[in-house]
Structures are given as structure tokens and as C-alpha cells.
Amino acid sequence: MIKSWVESANKPSCEFPVNNLPYGVFSRTDGLLRCGVAIGDFVFDCSAAEEQGLLEVSKAPILSKSVWNPLMESGSATWSELRERLMDFFVEGSTKQSLVQSLLYPLSEVNLHMPFNVAEFTDFYSGKHHASNVGTMFRGQENALPPNWLHMPIGYNGRASSVFVSGTNVHRPWGQLKSTKHENPAFLPSRRFDFELEMGAIVGKNSNAPVSTEEADAMIFGYVMLNDWSARDIQAWEYQPLGPFQAKAAATTISPWIVTSLALDPFRISAPDRDVELLPYLKETNPSFYNINLEVFLSPAGTEEHLISRTNYNEIYYSAAQQLAHHTSSGCPMRVGDLLGSGTISGSDRNSRGSMLELSWGGKEPLNLGNETRTFLQDGDTVIFRGGAKTSDYKVGFGECIGKVMPALENPIST
């Protein structure tokens, strides 16, 4: 651990030591949005530091635009420079302490907002256990993985407009539901509303042509935790043959802190064993997977939290770099702020599954939560993701990714 004069940053339990320095957007009582970096129990006001001339890393201001996209656009040399400047501010013995400490605000006293403008959102399906579990439920164990699955990171385009920051309430969506008992669908609130535990990678550089996995890896600015809320019953009826659409459009929640690729460098690991050899455009040259522990807690209204799943980002079969290389393979342009969901991250055993669909095995095996049971999410349930990487003496965390399920809005269309 790099020690800091900010005492709380040195606690072994702290997610935000000098080694992390994740980027977020916060407001104080005046409501103004500011770019900030988390250090210990505080957020440092980068916007103010830039305005005061303490933190100029580019000719034009890039830290006072209420989002982190301008830093991404300024290029990877600036990503490194800002990180070094911030480390220099907060390291133990820094000569800058007296200059910067007045710009620290307790995290407990600020509100957190969307850390970046999402250009477009793509969601992959690269969790092998998840794809196997879902496939087994719907098609049987023999045909669990689709034929293309081992050859490419399959994915679909989601909606950027419904990506929200942690803490945003999520209304149970309406949609067309079709039961096997009825000939026709009905328009009703989803009855099988679910979370999906994912990581999100943020593209920090534009591309206009296919890129290699190595180039793709260098384009990724950082990572967030991501909850891809899913209405299983809407999806079951709508998804053939064009894939998920309104089932995934109500909301996607991300953690408030972007942990940079630079901060995650010590936690890189190699790819899992391959069942079949990948095509050359998908082969990784450098380790582009990460060892990041992830936990899911479920808290029914008015009760304590229950740990319902514990897994690791290393369960993913295709890295974000591989997903991004595949995304560009057709020539599809990628832009700063594009967000790539990993796909649901499930481990091999029951306690490591990343969705209620899997945890309750399609609703057949309810989970026990103290005095209650759950198959899918009920109104009032709060879902909390926590996660981070750690060494023997420090942690690098993402904060929490929280969302509470609210009742469906009143029937929007009179019948």
C-alpha cells in the first residue's frame, strides 16, 4: 500500500487508498456537479483544484464539465499524468498537503451522480456458468451453450438512456407477458423481475476501424460494477428472433466510482482455459482479465442485508478487451463513453450465481432470507453489489452499486 497523509486511506478495510483513486461526480449542498476522486473517507474536488490552478493537466479545462468524458478524450498520456499528480497530492509526506486538504469533503456528506455520459451501451453474455445455467434451464444440459458461444463474445446493444447511477430507484417495468395458459399476451407489470451481476468497461478512445485485442485493451479507461436489471417474463415473449429489448430497457445501474485500468493493473490475470481455439482476432496477447471479488446482498424492505452470492470477475470467458475487439470487427465505430457490460458473472456453485433466475433455478428453488423467501425480486427489495480487488495489504474497491425495486407505475395506458 502507498501510505497517505489522509489517515482513513491507510486502513486495510478502506476501498479508496492512494493505490485506487477512482473517479466520480459529486455534489454538495449547493447541488453543483463536480468531478471528484475518492481518497479514504473523502472525495477530493478535482474541478475546484483545476479551477484554482493546482491541477492543470491539459491546455483547456477538462475537470470542470460535470463528467469524466473530457479526461478520457484527452488521451491516455493525460490519464497517466492525472493519476500521478493525484498520487503526488495524497502520498504520505506530500509537499502539497496544505494546498489540497481544504478541497476534501467527507463522502458521507456528498451526493454521487453519473460519473460519465454513456455514449452507447452494449451488453455481452460472456459468463460461461451463467450462459450454461440459463441454457440448461431453457434447452437442457446437452444444448446449454449456443453453438457460437465458444467462438465469439456474443452480445446485444442495450439502451444508454436507461443507465443510472447507484442509488436510483427502479420501477418494476410493464410489458407484454404471455403465459402458456393463455392464447394471447397481456400488458402487465413484470412478475419475474431480476438483477444481473456484471462488470462494465468504459471505452475511453474513439475507433473507426477494427482493432486488435491489444489496442482494445489500451482503449479501456476503467471499470464499474453494473446491474443489468432484467424482466425475465418480458424477455421470454419478446426475444425471438431479435434478442432482448424492453426486458432490459427499464434500467441498468452502475457504481458511482470508475476504477481506472491503471489502478487495476496489479490485478490482471490470464485468460481461462479455452474449450476451442479462438480465431486470431480474438486472441489476447497480454493478460486482460482481472481478479476482482464480487458480492451480492439482498435486503427486503425493512430488514437486514443477506449475502446471496459471492463470485469473481475472473469467471468471465471473454475479457472486455476481447469484447471490444469483436465489437469493432465489422468496422463498427466505437466512441468515448461507450459502456460494455461483461455479461452476468456466475461461479460454478449455487452460492456464486449472479441472478435470481439462477439462484432460484428458474423460480423452483426459493432462496431463504431470514423469515422470508424469494424467487424473483419483490417490490421494496434492495439489491446491493460490493466488490474490489485486494493484495495482502490493500484493497481497490468500486463503492456500492445499489438499487431498490419500486412498485410498477400506475397503468400508463388506460385500458
Place this chain on the structure above:
Amino acid sequence: MIKSWVESANKPSCEFPVNNLPYGVFSRTDGLLRCGVAIGDFVFDCSAAEEQGLLEVSKAPILSKSVWNPLMESGSATWSELRERLMDFFVEGSTKQSLVQSLLYPLSEVNLHMPFNVAEFTDFYSGKHHASNVGTMFRGQENALPPNWLHMPIGYNGRASSVFVSGTNVHRPWGQLKSTKHENPAFLPSRRFDFELEMGAIVGKNSNAPVSTEEADAMIFGYVMLNDWSARDIQAWEYQPLGPFQAKAAATTISPWIVTSLALDPFRISAPDRDVELLPYLKETNPSFYNINLEVFLSPAGTEEHLISRTNYNEIYYSAAQQLAHHTSSGCPMRVGDLLGSGTISGSDRNSRGSMLELSWGGKEPLNLGNETRTFLQDGDTVIFRGGAKTSDYKVGFGECIGKVMPALENPIST
């Protein structure tokens, strides 16, 4: 027809009479992007008119931002006011003629650019003949339409980053192709590259909750012609179970002119007969379909154009208003600049089909083009859409939606 002092606007063959006034973005030799409106053989420089104080329709400038999004954001009262002001400029006997005529430039001397920033792009599948044709080819006549098709406008999210203006060359995409002869896929340029004839609707108003079809209809600013380029072989291998992804990501081409909903009002028609009753949230209260003739021409390199299809937007089963209402049904927020593709527009007979896949019936029945034949598109082929609505004495057109197929780029990733 409303007569104009711009003589060329009064010709019966002219697509741009006073009744139309479509919006585009153009540049002259200085390369500066300006908002313009087409009238006769000319484009009128709306940006300059606003700058000169001739065309102030809002407190802040909205016509000098190189795209039409700011007008959309200003609200539908301003949409109407701008149209009335422009009509007043160009109508025969206008007192403004001497003030505005110096801001007219021949269309033949300007370049046209993207008329708006695409927020997100959604592509529907609402052409019944198209869905039936494709379904028949792949699943047989009995199962041609998916079970959900008659109950909702199914669709998928596409990529906004690859929406280009007419005239942009389109490189044949690379992708994973899997033949039945080989056990594994190969990474190759698409061999079944195709166009899709569609119309695109542009959302001009934000929403954050479900809207009715009537509200949705009022949210649509205007329409463009749209070519949803498709790599059939990439799609065949990738699309299960998450739908089209890289097969549709290389490019989508739109016409340079946005024909406003206001200009298309006289061409509204009622919905087609319904095979099953629609759910209340999808029922239309006012006619939201349009009678717009559409033609597709194919021009192999160095040869003349061949008319290969002639159809009508009225072949669509779900209107853009119904698609938009469905899009919001889950609570999905919609934003100014969202683009909704209609789905491929095919008529009932062979000469009215909207894709090579259908025209050549999966490649089995090649089309004759003079001395050549075609199943799918070859390098050097130019695809041209033309279309418009007409009364007995005037036309309202979209200009041309053109794209030329270029060879695949060199293998982007060394093998």
C-alpha cells in the same frame, strides 16, 4: 401546391416545393456546416438567416449548431413556427423575397452532411411481407411469422455510431462466418452483404415514462429514408439467442433530408387490417401510417441504374408511433435524436421486395441486371433509394439515399 417565387419549386417533378421544406445540413466551399432547407433546386441557409436576424424563432440561436437537434429540443410550437416562417419566405408574392434570395445556393454546388446527431438507433421488424418472406425461407411457410409478431412491434437496438449520411461509402464488413461444411467459423469478409429498404422516424421530444400512441405520434419530428446494410452470413451465425449485432453494425445510411411530420400530414393513412386485436397500449387513435412511394435502384460499377424494387411505406404493420409507444412501455427513456427504423419494407409481389435476400430468394433466384446477375451485393455496386409522397399536383420527397459497396479493408488482424 403552394406556389413559390423560386420557379424550380413549382415543377411537378420537383421533390422540394413549398409544401415540403425538408431540413438538412450543407457546406459550401468553405466547408462550414450550416442548417439548410431545400426549396426547388436550392438550399436556403437557415443558419445565416438566423445570424442575420431574419429567422429568429427562439430566444437562443438554434439554427447555427450544424445539426437540427436544437430545433427539435425547442418544442413542437417552434417546429410549427419555423415552418410557417419559411413558407412565408418562399410563397409566391412574398414580401421577404429580396431579403432571403441571396441566401439560396444551388443544391448542385453544396455538400450534404448528417442532418442530426443520432442519440440512439433502434431498428424494428414491422414489415409483414418481409418478416413472412424471411421466416418462410428459414422456418417454412407454416411458421413464417414468430408468435409475438402480430402482438407487438419487435425490434432490437442498433448502433448510432454507424449511422451515416447518404453518399458515404460502405466497406464490406469482416466477421465470423460459419458454413455447414466446416466445424469451426472463419474470420472473413461477408459474402452475403445486403441492403434493407426502410424508413426512419426521428424522435424530437424526450420522455421518461410510457407514452400513448397519440403522444408518441406527436413526439416524432420527421422521417428519413434508411438503408439498414446487413451481412446475412454474419447474422446467421451470431444472432442466436441475442439477435443481430455485428451483422448490422458496419453502416446504416439515411437520406440527407428530414421530411417533417408537418409536411407529411396530408399523406397520413389508417392502419392496415389487424390479424389479431392489438393490446390497448398499441392501438392507434389517429392515422399514423403514411402513403409514401419507395423505389430501389441498383447500379453495378460502371453501368446504368436498374430499378429492382417498387413498394410503399404503407406496407408497414406497425407505425413509428406504435413502435415508439412500445419502446417506452418498459419505462425506457427516449431522447431527442433517437432514430427508429421501420423494418424492411416489402410488398406482396416479387418486384416489391426490400432486400436482396428476398429479391433473390435467399440467393436461389438471381436478379437480371442487363448483362449481369446478382444474388447479394458485389463490390462496386451502388444502391439508391428514392421516394416520396404525392398528390395530383405536387410531390414531397426525401432526396436520394445512396451508398456504394467498397471492398473489405485489408485483413485488420494479422493471422
